[in-house]
Amino acid sequence: MRERLQQIPPVPRVILGTVLAIILLAVFKPPADTQDVSEHFDRVRYVLAEPAARAPQIQLFGRVQSPRAASLTAVVTANVAEIPVRAGNRVSQGDLMIQLDDTEAALARDRAKAARDEARAQLDTTRLRYDSDKQNLVLEKKLASLATDNLERLQSLRGKNLVSQTQLDQAEEAKARADLSLAQRQLSVNDFRNELARMEARLASAEAQLKQAEIDLGRTRVDAPFDGTVTNVAVAPGERVRPGEPLISLFADTELEVRAQIPDRHLPAIREGLMQGDLAASTQLEGQTLALHLKRLAGDAMDARGGIDGLFEFADGVPAAALGRPITITLTLPKQDQLLALPATALHGLDRLYRIDDDNRLQRVEAEIVGESMDGNQSLLLLKAQQLRQGERIMTTQLPQAIVGLPVDPQPVPGSNADTGANDTAEAKGE
Numbered sequence: 142m143r144e145r146l147q148q149i150p151p152v153p154r155v156i157l158g159t160v161l162a163i164i165l166l167a168v169f170k171p172p173a174d175t176q177d178v179s180e181h182f183d184r185v186r187y188v189l190a191e192p193a194a195r196a197p198q199i200q201l202f203g204r205v206q207s208p209r210a211a212s213l214t215a216v217v218t219a220n221v222a223e224i225p226v227r228a229g230n231r232v233s234q235g236d237l238m239i240q241l242d243d244t245e246a247a248l249a250r251d252r253a254k255a256a257r258d259e260a261r262a263q264l265d266t267t268r269l270r271y272d273s274d275k276q277n278l279v280l281e282k283k284l285a286s287l288a289t290d291n292l293e294r295l296q297s298l299r300g301k302n303l304v305s306q307t308q309l310d311q312a313e314e315a316k317a318r319a320d321l322s323l324a325q326r327q328l329s330v331n332d333f334r335n336e337l338a339r340m341e342a343r344l345a346s347a348e349a350q351l352k353q354a355e356i357d358l359g360r361t362r363v364d365a366p367f368d369g370t371v372t373n374v375a376v377a378p379g380e381r382v383r384p385g386e387p388l389i390s391l392f393a394d395t396e397l398e399v400r401a402q403i404p405d406r407h408l409p410a411i412r413e414g415l416m417q418g419d420l421a422a423s424t425q426l427e428g429q430t431l432a433l434h435l436k437r438l439a440g441d442a443m444d445a446r447g448g449i450d451g452l453f454e455f456a457d458g459v460p461a462a463a464l465g466r467p468i469t470i471t472l473t474l475p476k477q478d479q480l481l482a483l484p485a486t487a488l489h490g491l492d493r494l495y496r497i498d499d500d501n502r503l504q505r506v507e508a509e510i511v512g513e514s515m516d517g518n519q520s521l522l523l524l525k526a527q528q529l530r531q532g533e534r535i536m537t538t539q540l541p542q543a544i545v546g547l548p549v550d551p552q553p554v555p556g557s558n559a560d561t562g563a564n565d566t567a568e569a570k571g572e
Contacts, residue, residue: 182501182548182549182550183538183540183547183549183550184549184550184552185497185536185537185538185540185549185550185551185552186536186537186538186551186552186553186554187497187534187535187536187537187538187551187552187553187554187559188483188487188534188535188537188553188554188557188558188559189532189533189534189535189557189558189559190481190526190529190530190531190532190533190534190535191481191482191531191558192478192479192480192481192529192530192531193478193479193480193482194476194477194478194479194480195476195477195480195482195514195523196473196474196475196476196477196514197410197473197474197477197480197511197512197513197514197523198471198472198473198474198512198513198514198515198523199404199407199471199472199474199512199513200469200470200471200472200513201401201402201403201451201469201470201471201472202401202402202467202468202469202470203399203400203401203402203451203453203467203468203469203470204399204400204401204465204466204467204468205397205398205399205463205464205465205466205468206397206398206399206400206464206465207369207392207393207394207396207397207398207464208393208396208398209367209369209392209393209396210372210390210391210392210393210464211366211367211390211391211392212387212389212390213238213363213366213387213388213389213390213391214384214385214386214387214388215241215382215383215384215385215386215387215388216357216360216384217241217245217246217357217360217361217384218245218381218382218383218384219241219242219243219245219246219361219381219382220241220242220379220380220381220382221239221240221241221242221376221377221378221379221380221381221382222240222241222242222378223237223239223240223378224238224239224240224374224376224377224378225237225238225240226238226239226371226374226389227371227374228371228372228373228374229370229371230370230371231368231369231370231371231394232365232368232369232370232371232391233365233368234364234365234366234367234368235364235365236364236365237362237363237364238363238364238365238371238389238391239362239363239374239376239388239389240361240362240363241360241361241362241363241382242361243358243361243362246354246357246358246360246361247358249354249357249358250351250354250355250357250358252354253347253350253351253353253354253355254351254354256347256350256351257344257347257348257350257351259347260340260343260344260346260347260348261344261347263340263343263344264337264340264341264343264344267333267336267337267340268337270329271329271330271333271336271337274326274329274330274333275330277326278323278326278327278330281319281322281323281326281327282323284319284322284323285316285319285320285322285323287319288312288315288316288318288319288320289316289319291312291315291316292309292312292313292315292316295308295309295312296309296312363388363389365391367393368393368394368395369391369392369393369394369395370391370392370394370464371389371390371391372390372391372392372464373389373390374388374389375387375388375389375390376388376389392464394459394461394464395459396459397454397455397459397460397464398436398452398453398454398455399424399433399452399453399454399455399468399470400439400450400451400452400453401450401451401453401470402448402449402450402451403438403448403449403450403451403472404448405448405449407474407512408438408448408449410474410475410477411435411438411451411472411474412438413475414474414475415435415438417475419475420435420472420473420474420475421472421473422434422435422453422470422471422472422473423470423471424468424469424470424471425468425469426460426468427460429460431455431456431457431460432455432456432457433453433454433455433456433470434453434454434455434456435451435452435453435472436452436453436454437451437452438450438451438452439451439452453470474512477511477523477525479525479527480511480523480524480525481508481523481524481525481526481529481535482514482521482522482523483521483522483524483535483537484519484521484522484537485520485521485522486537486538486539487522487535487536487537488508488510488522488524489539489540489543491510492507492508492509492510493505493506493507493508494506494508494524494526494529494535494536495535495536495540495543496528496529496533496534496535496536497534497535497536497549497551500548501548501549501550501551502546502547502548502549503536503543503544503545503546503547503549504545504546505545506526506528506529506535507526507527507528508524508525508526509524509525509526510522510523510524511523511524511525534551534559536549536551537554
C-alpha cells in the first residue's frame with residue numbers, strides 16, 4: 142500500500158490528502174448551538190382614552206376686507222391739477238384728494254347760465270306778447286266790424302249806382318284784411334297756453350343744464366366720501382382724464398372685517414353656536430392676539446367651494462391692518478360630549494385609531510375628526526370614537542404596517558395619563 146502511494150506523483154498526493162482532511166472534518170464537526178426564533182414585537186407608545194366634553198377649535202384662513210371700498214372715477218374731461226394725497230395716507234370725510242382743472246367746467250357753467258337767462262327772457266316776452274295780443278284783439282274786432290259796415294253801405298250805394306265798382310272792391314279788400322288780421326290775433330291769443338308751456342319747458346331745460354354744469358364744476362374737486370385709507374392713486378398731475386377713467390381708490394378703515402370660508406362639516410355646529418352666542422374666535426396680528434366675533438354667514442355660496450364664507454369683526458376696535466391681508470383665525474366651537482384629545486400621530490389615515498387589547502394586539506376603531514384643541518403649545522386632534530371606553534389604551538405611534546391583530550410592545554407616552562411614574566411623582570408632590 143505504501144509502495145503504491147509512493148508511486149503517485151507528489152502534487153496529486155497533496156490534493157488527495159487535502160480532500161480527505163476536508164471530508165474528515167465535515168464528518169466529525171460538532172453540532173452548532175440552536176436558538177428558538179421568537180415573534181417580533183414593535184415597540185409603540187400609547188395613552189389612555191379619556192372621553193370628555195371638549196370645545197373643538199378649527200383653523201380658518203381669511204382676508205381683511207371692508208364693506209365700504211370705493212374706486213372713484215372722473216366725471217368730466219379735464220386735466221389733473223393737484224393731488225395732495227398718496228397711497229397709504231389716511232383721509233377724513235370731505236378732505237380734498239384730487240383737484241382737476243376747472244377752467245373748462247367753469248366755461249360750460251357760464252354758457253349754461255347764459256342759456257338759462259335767455260330762456261327766462263323769452264318766457265317774459267311771451268307773457269308780454271299775450272297781454273298785448275289781448276288788447277289788440279279788441280281793436281281788431283272793432284276794425285273788422287267797421288270794415289263790414291263800410292262794405293254793406295257801399296254795396297247798398299252800388300245798387301243805386303252811387304259808387305263805383307272800384308270803391309266797392311276796395312271795401313271788400315279792406316274787410317278781408319281786417320278779418321285775416323283778426324283771425325291771426327285770435328290764434329295768437331288762443332295759442333298762448335301752448336307757447337307759455339314751450340317757454341317754461343325751455344327755461345326748465347336751461348335751468349337743468351345749468352345745474353348739471355354746476356355739478357360738473359363741483360366734481361372737479363374729488364373729496365373723500367368717508368373716513369378711510371387711500372389704496373391707489375391712478376393718475377398724475379398734468380394728466381388729462383375723461384369720464385369713467387379711474388382716479389383714486391380708498392376703503393373705510395374703521396369698518397374692517399375678515400372674510401373666511403367655513404367648511405361644510407362645521408356649519409351645523411357654527412349655526413347653532415351663532416344662535417346661542419357660544420362662539421369664540423381670535424387671530425394673531427403683528428404679534429398681538431386679537432379677539433374676533435362672527436357677525437354673520439354669507440348669503441350665498443356662489444364663489445364658495447366646500448363651504449360658506451363667514452364674516453368676522455374685530456371685538457376690541459379695528460387694528461391698523463392692510464386691506465386684503467391674509468390672516469389665520471382660530472374659531473372655538475360649542476362643547477361636545479365624549480370627545481378624545483389625541484396627538485395627530487394617533488390617527489391612521491383620516492378615520493381610524495388602533496386600540497391595544499389585553500393581549501397587546503392592535504384592534505381597529507373607527508374615528509371622526511371634530512376639530513382641534515391646544516394643550517399648552519401642543520396641538521391635539523379632537524376625535525369622536527363611539528367604540529372606545531374610559532381607560533382603554535390608544536396607540537399614538539405611526540405604524541405603516543399596522544393591521545388588526547398585530548402584536549406590539551406597548552410603552553406609555555412619557556408624562557401622559559398612561560405614565561404611572563409621572564402620575565406617582567405628581568401625587569407625591571401633591572402630598
